[in-house]
Amino acid sequence: MKVFDVPGVGDALIFPDDHPPPHVHFVHRGEGWTVKVRFSFLSDVVGRYGEIRMVGHRPTVRTVNDVLNEVEANLQRCRERWWSLRGTTGLDGRWAEVSPTGMVRLPLAPPQRPRRVARATYRAQTKEVRLVLDDGSRHVIQAGRGIEEAEEWS
Known part of the structure; x- marks a missing residue:
């Protein structure tokens, strides 16, 4: 499910089989990399989640920072989409x-x-x-x- 678009990078996506913690994927098909960004329902902190997967080029630090900033700017939409698709905040059991x-x-x-x-x-x-x-x-x-x-x- 598309959450939002980052011009020049690609779409922020949540996949049907994703599991907590809440996160979005950015897949840059042209350069062959994927970055996952974790977000929270409780705090406004976002951060890279897991390793950057690469088939081709590695994203620049600036690109990764741009992606993090876009997730931060679109937190409400990320939360809404994750909740509507997954029905969990990822906070149970903490x-x-x-x-x-x-x-x-x-x-x-x-x-x-x-x-x-x-x-x-x-x-x-x-x-x-x-x-x-x-x-x-x-x-x-x-x-x-x-x-x-x-x-x-x-």
């Missing part, structure tokens, strides 16, 4: 911390009061991420207003 002010953080290591995300859903109309934690607590946060730690951000 460790969770919720501050007294309602800030949600998903750390890599277990927090002091360990809780996990039992279910995370997304509402595109309101741009809300709704979390149910394993202790039964419910939290609603605007997409992009939380913190998600991930080893893959690059």
Whole structure:
């Protein structure tokens, strides 16, 4: 499914068999490379995901940075398309911390009061991420207003 177009690079795509974490593919058929860019429903951080696959030329650093910037500029569309196609935020099962002010953080290591995300859903109309934690607590946060730690951000 096409998400958006980057002039001179190609289309941002989500494939039907893609699995979390949420990401888009850029395939440059003329130069023979593919770059995957990971994005989050919780934070506005984007990053290269996995290795750049090459059959032909390697993309320049500038091209990869342009692709990252385009995903950042089109995060809402990426989230909407991923949710409509995959029906997951990729947050289920993650460790969770919720501050007294309602800030949600998903750390890599277990927090002091360990809780996990039992279910995370997304509402595109309101741009809300709704979390149910394993202790039964419910939290609603605007997409992009939380913190998600991930080893893959690059």
